[in-house]
Amino acid sequence: GEFQTFQHYFKQINLRMTYPLKVDYCGVCSLPPEYCENGPLFEKCKEWMEENLPDHYARLILNKTQEELEAMTLGNGKKKQTRGGKAMKNLTKKQEVQKQVSVGRSMRARKKYVTLIRGLKTCDMNLKKCSKAFGQKFACGSSVTGDDEITVQGDVIDDIMDFIAEELGIDADLVVDVGDIKD
Numbered sequence: 001g002e003f004q005t006f007q008h009y010f011k012q013i014n015l016r017m018t019y020p021l022k023v024d025y026c027g028v029c030s031l032p033p034e035y036c037e038n039g040p041l042f043e044k045c046k047e048w049m050e051e052n053l054p055d056h057y058a059r060l061i062l063n064k065t066q067e068e069l070e071a072m073t074l075g076n077g078k079k080k081q082t083r084g085g086k087a088m089k090n091l092t093k094k095q096e097v098q099k100q101v102s103v104g105r106s107m108r109a110r111k112k113y114v115t116l117i118r119g120l121k122t123c124d125m126n127l128k129k130c131s132k133a134f135g136q137k138f139a140c141g142s143s144v145t146g147d148d149e150i151t152v153q154g155d156v157i158d159d160i161m162d163f164i165a166e167e168l169g170i171d172a173d174l175v176v177d178v179g180d181i182k183d
Contacts, residue, residue, distance in 0.1 A: 099122045105181065
């Protein structure tokens, strides 16, 4: 009875599908186009979809009535609920920040110094890998001590500035010596 009808229905669907399935994703919100209308960036998604995925745009947007489109954009004064997650947080963080790496030293005890490197994240560098490279190059302890800070044991400001420019590929004009840092 009912189960056989259900099985027959799925066999018909599977005959029309070819594997592997090709799934398109929105370049703005990284969701499949069918879900863009539920995301917080729907207006930007529509613009992107019109340029890059015109077939999806025609199917999803142009086939809607004007009332449905207004309800989707919530132009009727209602506040749209925003949904988050890691993907949405990353979209807002990618604003252009000034790229600059500052290198300075801080007194540790008596005549001992540590070298502080800040701003490597602005140049899209992996702090853990950079810290390990500093420790190996200068034969000293090196660790990630903050959100965008690496501490290297010893007063090696000049050597580190050269190393950052030559080995890490960061433009020498972006590396600044800030001298003594008081914490």
